[in-house]
Amino acid sequence: MIEVIDAERCTSCDICVNVCPTNVFDKTDGIPVIARQSDCQTCFLCELYCPEDALYVSPHADTPCPTDIVALRQTAVLGSYRRAVGWTDETRDLRGIDRSYLLFGH
Amino acid sequence: MTIHGRAELRTSPDGAVEFDADVLVIGGGPAGTWAAVSAAERGARVVLADKGFCGTSGATAAAGTGVWYVDPDPALREAAMANREKMGGYLQDRRWMARVLDQTFEDSNRLAAWGYPYPVDDSGKSQRNSLQGPEYMRLMRKRTKQAGVTILDHSPALELLVDDDGAVAGASGVRRQKHDGWTVRASAVVIATGGCAFLSKTLGSNVLTGDGYLMAAEVGAEFSSMEFSNPYAISPAFGSVTKTLFYGWATFSYEDGSVVPGAASKGGRSAIARALLQGPVYARLDKADVDVQRHMRASQPNFFLPFDRTGIDPFSERFPVTLRLEGTVRGTGGLRIVDDSCATSVPGLYAAGDAATRELICGGFTGGGSHNAAWAMSSGTWAGWGAAGYARQLGPARRRHLASAGTVAFRSRSRRPFEPAALAKAVQDEVYPYELNYFRHASRLEGALARLDAAWTDASAADAASKDDVLRARESAAMLATSRWMYRSALARHESRGMHRRDDHPDQDDRLRHYLTSGGLDEVWTAVRPHADISYAEAAE
Numbered sequence: 001m002i003e004v005i006d007a008e009r010c011t012s013c014d015i016c017v018n019v020c021p022t023n024v025f026d027k028t029d030g031i032p033v034i035a036r037q038s039d040c041q042t043c044f045l046c047e048l049y050c051p052e053d054a055l056y057v058s059p060h061a062d063t064p065c066p067t068d069i070v071a072l073r074q075t076a077v078l079g080s081y082r083r084a085v086g087w088t089d090e091t092r093d094l095r096g097i098d099r100s101y102l103l104f105g106h
Numbered sequence: 107m108t109i110h111g112r113a114e115l116r117t118s119p120d121g122a123v124e125f126d127a128d129v130l131v132i133g134g135g136p137a138g139t140w141a142a143v144s145a146a147e148r149g150a151r152v153v154l155a156d157k158g159f160c161g162t163s164g165a166t167a168a169a170g171t172g173v174w175y176v177d178p179d180p181a182l183r184e185a186a187m188a189n190r191e192k193m194g195g196y197l198q199d200r201r202w203m204a205r206v207l208d209q210t211f212e213d214s215n216r217l218a219a220w221g222y223p224y225p226v227d228d229s230g231k232s233q234r235n236s237l238q239g240p241e242y243m244r245l246m247r248k249r250t251k252q253a254g255v256t257i258l259d260h261s262p263a264l265e266l267l268v269d270d271d272g273a274v275a276g277a278s279g280v281r282r283q284k285h286d287g288w289t290v291r292a293s294a295v296v297i298a299t300g301g302c303a304f305l306s307k308t309l310g311s312n313v314l315t316g317d318g319y320l321m322a323a324e325v326g327a328e329f330s331s332m333e334f335s336n337p338y339a340i341s342p343a344f345g346s347v348t349k350t351l352f353y354g355w356a357t358f359s360y361e362d363g364s365v366v367p368g369a370a371s372k373g374g375r376s377a378i379a380r381a382l383l384q385g386p387v388y389a390r391l392d393k394a395d396v397d398v399q400r401h402m403r404a405s406q407p408n409f410f411l412p413f414d415r416t417g418i419d420p421f422s423e424r425f426p427v428t429l430r431l432e433g434t435v436r437g438t439g440g441l442r443i444v445d446d447s448c449a450t451s452v453p454g455l456y457a458a459g460d461a462a463t464r465e466l467i468c469g470g471f472t473g474g475g476s477h478n479a480a481w482a483m484s485s486g487t488w489a490g491w492g493a494a495g496y497a498r499q500l501g502p503a504r505r506r507h508l509a510s511a512g513t514v515a516f517r518s519r520s521r522r523p524f525e526p527a528a529l530a531k532a533v534q535d536e537v538y539p540y541e542l543n544y545f546r547h548a549s550r551l552e553g554a555l556a557r558l559d560a561a562w563t564d565a566s567a568a569d570a571a572s573k574d575d576v577l578r579a580r581e582s583a584a585m586l587a588t589s590r591w592m593y594r595s596a597l598a599r600h601e602s603r604g605m606h607r608r609d610d611h612p613d614q615d616d617r618l619r620h621y622l623t624s625g626g627l628d629e630v631w632t633a634v635r636p637h638a639d640i641s642y643a644e645a646a647e
């Protein structure tokens with residue numbers, strides 16, 4: 001489930017509010033709030049669309065898992081999914097490396 | 107390409123938005139976006155309304171899909187069609203399989219032309235049998251907008267509108283971020299709301315609660331193959347990522363480390379279910395060599411999120427797994443299609459993607475893995491053309507007298523309040539358990555149906571849901587309605603075929619190679635329909 005918005009990185013662009021399919025966030029005057037965490041479907045898509053890598057979705061789908069954003073910043077996890085699918089400038093070559101055709105039919 | 111104008115916006119007295127359009131598409135996954143683009147390209151003014159955000163919402167956007175894309179070489183096509191016929195219980199229809207292969211080929215070529223970054227193999231060939239979900243659906247949103255379609259995000263449809271003759275003529279719903287409503291008057295409507303996965307958190311599917319089925323049933327539409335709606339997908343026990351391809355390289359074990367006999371992702375999933383009834387089951391992808399591991403990481407980055415974020419190495423360490431119900435998302439039941447344009451049995455109403463039955467190309471076996479994705483784009487394309495053609499025939503929008511078709515959760519009843527969360531939980535309690543839904547038996551199905559029928563009587567007698575609750579109320583009612591078509595059909599099929607297995611009828615019965623139609627809300631019914639091969643054979647006699 002979505003756990004945190006990093007207040008230091010977030011620029012209040014509200015993209016996450018728009019793209020979350022289950023309407024988990026609410027707009028505010030400042031950074032969005034996680035208003036309905038229990039509606040989160042753990043799809044990780046808000047992370048892909050956040051231009052600042054300011055969101056963290058825990059992989060635990062059924063239970064909240066309080067997360068320390070300060071500790072997370074020390075790791076490479078913020079933005080890791082976005083980099084892996086090639087949605088950052090530095091990783092754009094990864095968009096065309098799908099090797100599923102070598103794995104189907106196993 | 108010519109754009110013949112956008113849907114016309116009006117504002118109604120109560121602040122809600124109103125549009126006049128030729129075609130309304132409900133749902134913005136692959137099926138809905140292909141339908142919207144195709145209808146717009148035929149000159150229709152199109153509105154597309156999605157519950158979430160068109161581009162991220164639905165099963166494909168979050169999960170990504172293998173695609174039933176086969177080069178137009180007769181031998182390859184023949185092999186592709188023959189491949190799953192046995193597993194599907196011989197309920198597929200060759201003519202439809204061939205059409206879908208042709209259309210999927212066309213649509214995939216268009217995706218390439220639009221800039222989808224298909225990978226190129228060592229021989230220089232573009233490989234087109236897989237689509238990355240976020241990438242594909244971001245592109246489809248862009249193309250939908252470019253086609254002149256008006257997209258309404260966070261705008262779930264709640265009920266259909268009908269004219270005095272009972273033809274479908276639009277829909278209305280809420281704008282959940284603006285706290286008001288919308289109405290679209292349209293000559294034709296395409297239902298592309300996906301399947302129903304009962305809020306099981308299988309990847310990307312909690313927006314898929316069968317809403318389109320409920321709306322369609324309220325105007326009298328029929329369903330088909332609803333008994334084939336019990337696929338369960340493997341995921342880490344704690345996680346949502348139900349991507350199952352890589353479990354083909356897994357060994358499954360009990361708590362004590364001993365191997366679960368017969369357990370496999372393909373052809374041995376029931377052994378996993380039986381083992382889960384006894385206690386925890388673990389997996390380790392220990393059959394993947396380093397090359398395969400590398401290809402896996404490149405191909406499905408989302409598969410690894412649950413592992414990388416919990417510090418598990420899935421190739422060398424065991425992790426607990428579970429099976430999440432996917433209902434009609436990777437099942438094959440849905441709205442019955444009556445002709446090549448994906449029309450339903452109700453005038454003005456079309457269905458595409460998981461909202462429609464996939465029996466024509468999958469039979470009774472899951473459409474996951476490739477067929478569903480091919481069906482979503484093909485049926486979407488046809489439904490868009492069909493709806494645009496119907497709208498053109500109807501002529502310039504007359505101001506028809508329209509009525510709202512919604513029933514449950516809309517009617518004032520004084521007796522008791524509608525409780526969406528409790529109802530959703532009650533449905534889940536009947537459809538999740540493996541002993542009820544995976545391994546079926548008449549006595550257990552009858553018990554579940556009696557409880558579900560009682561829940562329907564209850565929900566029908568409950569008061570209209572409040573404005574804040576109405577979406578949840580309609581979703582839970584749609585799950586309930588879906589479960590009843592599903593189990594009533596399961597009870598009516600006295601054999602095991604495809605994914606439908608009956609402990610009390612363990613074998614396939616050659617005399618029962620037919621489809622089951624179902625429908626109804628207060629009274630749920632089923633009926634037998636012959637398979638095309640058999641009707642042709644009889645006609646020739």
Ligand SMILES: Cc1cc2nc3c(=O)[nH]c(=O)nc-3n(C[C@H](O)[C@H](O)[C@H](O)COP(=O)(O)OP(=O)(O)OC[C@H]3O[C@@H](n4cnc5c(N)ncnc54)[C@H](O)[C@@H]3O)c2cc1C
Binds near residue numbers: 310480
């Ligand atoms: C984990 C997973 C992996 C899969 N892998 C494969 C695969 O490899 N190959 C394959 O062929 N298939 C696969 N499938 C199945 C495939 O994803 C679906 O068949 C496909 O997404 C169907 O497309 P669709 O457009 O009909 O529905 P969806 O993509 O589910 O889209 C439905 C849309 O309708 C919207 N909606 C729902 N209710 C309403 C409402 N009331 N009002 C407005 N909008 C509404 C939703 O928000 C959503 O955007 C997989 C499914 C899952 C869950």
Ligand code: SF4
Binds near residue numbers: 005010011014015055
């Ligand atoms: S998308 Fe990222 S930067 Fe934008 S509001 Fe959301 S968290 Fe902040």
Ligand code: SF4
Binds near residue numbers: 021022042044057
């Ligand atoms: S993980 Fe998905 S459902 Fe959860 S907040 Fe992010 S976008 Fe929304």
